[in-house]
Amino acid sequence: MNVLKALFLSISLMLAHSVFSQDGSYGQVERVQFELEKTPFKFNLNAGPYRSRLGYGTGKENGFNQPAFFVQVYFPFKRSLDTPSNFERGNSDPDYYDRLFTVCPIALFHITDKGGNGVGLGQELSFRVKPKWFIKSQLALAWLEASSSINDGLESGLNFHHHWYVSAYLNKQTALLFGFNHISNGRILDDEIGANFDMLTFGFSYTLL
Numbered sequence: 001m002n003v004l005k006a007l008f009l010s011i012s013l014m015l016a017h018s019v020f021s022q023d024g025s026y027g028q029v030e031r032v033q034f035e036l037e038k039t040p041f042k043f044n045l046n047a048g049p050y051r052s053r054l055g056y057g058t059g060k061e062n063g064f065n066q067p068a069f070f071v072q073v074y075f076p077f078k079r080s081l082d083t084p085s086n087f088e089r090g091n092s093d094p095d096y097y098d099r100l101f102t103v104c105p106i107a108l109f110h111i112t113d114k115g116g117n118g119v120g121l122g123q124e125l126s127f128r129v130k131p132k133w134f135i136k137s138q139l140a141l142a143w144l145e146a147s148s149s150i151n152d153g154l155e156s157g158l159n160f161h162h163h164w165y166v167s168a169y170l171n172k173q174t175a176l177l178f179g180f181n182h183i184s185n186g187r188i189l190d191d192e193i194g195a196n197f198d199m200l201t202f203g204f205s206y207t208l209l
Contacts, residue, residue: 032100034081039104044072044177046163046203050112052153053196061151068152068199070110070181072138072163074124078104097169098134102126108140108161110183116146116154118183120161134175138163142183144195153197159185165201177203 049064060066080087080099089096104124111117122140129135142161146154165179179201185194 030083032081033084033087034079035087037078037080039074039076039078041076041208042074042205044203044205046070046072046177046181046201048181048200048202050153050181050197050199052151053198054151054153054155054193061153064198064200066113066152068110068112070108072106072108072124075105075107078102094172095131097132097172098126098128100128106138106140108138108142110142110144110161112152112154114147114150114152116144116150116152118142118144118154118159118161122161126167132169134167136163136165136167136179138165144183146195153195154183155185155193155195157185157194159183159195160188163201167205173207173209175205177201177205 047067047069050066050068051064052061078099079102081101082099086096086099102125104126106122106124108120108122109117110120120140120142122138122142124136124138126134126136138161140161142159144154144156144159146152146156148156160183162182163179165177167175167177169175181197181199181201183195183197187193
C-alpha cells in the first residue's frame, strides 16, 4: 500500500503544481470550446507485476511477484476540450502534444502469466497538467476467462477494469506510462465476489502520425 500512496501523492502534487505555477493565470477565465475530432491510430502497451487479492491462496500470488500484460487500442475519434487557438495547431506543431481534456473510447486485451485473460470496451479521460504531462483514467467493462484451479486474481465473468496512470511524452508519437490497474466486479454486476486484481503498470504509447 505504500507504493500506491506514493503514486497518488505524486499525482496530487503534479496537479497542484500545474494549477499554482502558471504565473497567476489560474485566476483568469479563458474561453474554451468542445469538439469531436478524428484521430490517428494509437495504442498503449503495459506490463508490470501484479497481485491477487482473492481470499484463497497464499504465497507469491498475494504480492507483486508475477507479471501481467495488457494492450489498449484507441478508437479513431475523441471528444476534446481546449482553447480555440490550440484547435488551430496541427500535428506538425513541435510544441503541442494533446488537448487540455479529452474523452476517447478504447478496446483492451489483458493477460496474466497464468493464462487468465480478458477483453473489454471502455472510455479514457485525459487531463493535461503540463505540455508533455497528462493524467489519465480509464474505466472499461471486461469479460474475463480464468481457471478456477489457479489464483491470479481473475474470475470468469463480467468485471470492471480500472487504469489510472501518468503519461509523459518523449516526442510527438511516443510517451512513457506508469500507473496502477485494478480489476473487480465491485459487487455491482454480481452479488458474489468476482475478480480482485491489482497491478503496477509500466509501458508506452505510440501514435501513428
